[in-house]
Amino acid sequence: MTGRYFEEFELGEAFEAGPRLVTQEDVEAFAAVTGDMNPLHLDPEYAATTRFERPIAHGLLGLSIATALVGDTGLTRGTLIALTGLEWTFLAPLYPGTEVSIRLRVAELRTSRKPGRGRLVWDAELVDEAGEVLQKGRLKALMRTRGS
């Protein structure tokens, strides 16, 4: 099943995906693949000395899961050309054990001078089970047009 082409999105349309449980094992796997071994994420004794009190997930793990959840909507399947940029704010710590979801809204649609593509900007919020916004921002995507 193919997702939506650029022309099939409407400004202001809203979507959701998730939930996805984030575990301490995810945090350890993310540390291993990225090389970010900050003890804030891995060492409960060190984390206890910080404002966070216990290990938190890498902010980038939350953001990476957010972009994966965009894919889980199915909207961009085979129609996403590329993620071209983003603006993101980390508002609250993401503790392992949290189930996160994404809330999306189509914030901008811009046709391109080059044929076959258009620019879609998502307003995105990564939220926890209680609906608290942990991270939010804009995800900029290049989408295929119909027949391209």
Add this chain to the structure above:
Amino acid sequence: MTGRYFEEFELGEAFEAGPRLVTQEDVEAFAAVTGDMNPLHLDPEYAATTRFERPIAHGLLGLSIATALVGDTGLTRGTLIALTGLEWTFLAPLYPGTEVSIRLRVAELRTSRKPGRGRLVWDAELVDEAGEVLQKGRLKALMRTRGS
């Protein structure tokens, strides 16, 4: 060894870290932990039908490695409170087999109304072996002040 406190940075100072080899195994591990199974990253046959011609790393893997390389400078060890936000542009595909490095410059230093902390904004570029900029942007960090 502790990194630098907020007051120990100067506007315009430049740093580098890397290189770090990005492998297809890294891409597969990143897909597994984030849940982003886009075949553009995992399936050579699908990737061959795209403008990229062969599998590329997730953009977010490049960005995540970029933030890990900031840590590799040692500058933020024990003095980083949190990454608070970022603005990022994905300029060119990151193909597995590439060795990436980070180039950093202190772009902004702002004292905080709250004691014990200051805001540091990095201008950052993720470059390949040839010095081509693959990704770039700004990373916003909250840093500890001396004695805090």
